[in-house]
Amino acid sequence: MELKYSSYNKSNHKKDLKNIYINSFIKAERFPFFLLKNCSKGKNVVFNEVSDEGNLVGMIYIINCSNFTYLMYLAIDEKYRGNGYGSKILKDIISQNENVVLCIEKVDMDTYGEKQRRKNFYIRNGFYETNNFICDGGIEYEILCTNKNLAITEKMMKERYEKMCNCRVTKLLISKMFNVNNIEFLG
Numbered sequence: 001m002e003l004k005y006s007s008y009n010k011s012n013h014k015k016d017l018k019n020i021y022i023n024s025f026i027k028a029e030r031f032p033f034f035l036l037k038n039c040s041k042g043k044n045v046v047f048n049e050v051s052d053e054g055n056l057v058g059m060i061y062i063i064n065c066s067n068f069t070y071l072m073y074l075a076i077d078e079k080y081r082g083n084g085y086g087s088k089i090l091k092d093i094i095s096q097n098e099n100v101v102l103c104i105e106k107v108d109m110d111t112y113g114e115k116q117r118r119k120n121f122y123i124r125n126g127f128y129e130t131n132n133f134i135c136d137g138g139i140e141y142e143i144l145c146t147n148k149n150l151a152i153t154e155k156m157m158k159e160r161y162e163k164m165c166n167c168r169v170t171k172l173l174i175s176k177m178f179n180v181n182n183i184e185f186l187g
Contacts, residue, residue, distance in 0.1 A: 001052055001088055005060075008040050008047040013056045016077075017049055020059055024075035028139055029105075035174065036061060039165035050089055057085050060093065063160050068150065069097035070160040090125040099150050101160075103141035106133060119144075133186035140186070154185035 011017060018033050040047035046062040057080040061073035071093060076085050094100055104122065107115045119142070123129070127144040132152040134141050143152050165171055 001084065003057075003085070003088055003092065004051045005048040005092075006051065008037065008049060008059075011049045013049055016056050017059050020056075020075050020077050021073065023078060025073065028137060031174075032177075035170065038167065038170050042164070042166045044163040045165070050085070052080075052085070055080075058089065060089060062093070062097075063163050064097075065156065065159045065163050068099040068101045068145075068156060069093070070163075071100055071102040072160070074102075086121065087125050090122075094126050094146050098147070100127075100146040101150075101152065101156070102127070102144050103134065103136070104144060106140040106142045135184040135186060157185060 008014065008017060021030065021033060021036075036047060039045050040061075044064045046060065046064070048060050049056055050058040050060060056077065058076040059073065060071070060075075063070040063072055074086065074089060076089075102122065104119055105115050107119055122144050126146050128146070128148040130143045130145050130148075130150075130152045132143040134143065134157050136157075143157075145152065161174055162171070164174065
């Protein structure tokens with residue numbers, strides 16, 4: 001497996017990347033795709049397609065913050081899931097970034113199956129439970145991190161949106177659409 005990471009902005013697979021994104025995340029967890037595209041032009045965002053031997057297998061969307069890297073989206077095309085691509089991508093991300101943080105939907109008894117499998121996947125691949133949770137857009141998330149000693153703060157969770165783009169108008173739009181100032185840090 002020899003993965004190649006290429007910028008979305010130079011991709012010839014933009015429609016396929018959008019389909020992978022839409023098919024991988026429920027609507028409540030997705031930013032409008034035009035915002036991801038717009039923000040990907042900024043200096044803090046990495047929006048890459050991931051290919052193997054010329055085949056598009058997935059995508060990553062990362063926001064580089066002051067003392068951590070926020071993995072906002074990692075998605076593997078359905079036809080390539082279960083082949084180790086997600087694990088390899090995480091290994092690559094972790095090897096290039098000291099503190100990687102992500103949020104996954106909080107696991108509860110009603111949603112134990114799929115959400116628990118997703119959480120176990122990240123734990124197997126180098127993430128730790130932080131015992132920190134946030135409510136963002138009405139969804140409760142658990143925060144995972146590759147550094148078990150990194151203190152997760154409310155400021156960090158807000159910084160990921162602040163660093164997402166450099167355009168003042170787009171920042172305002174994100175703030176209004178997602179009520180960024182009302183992210184509830186549950187500690």
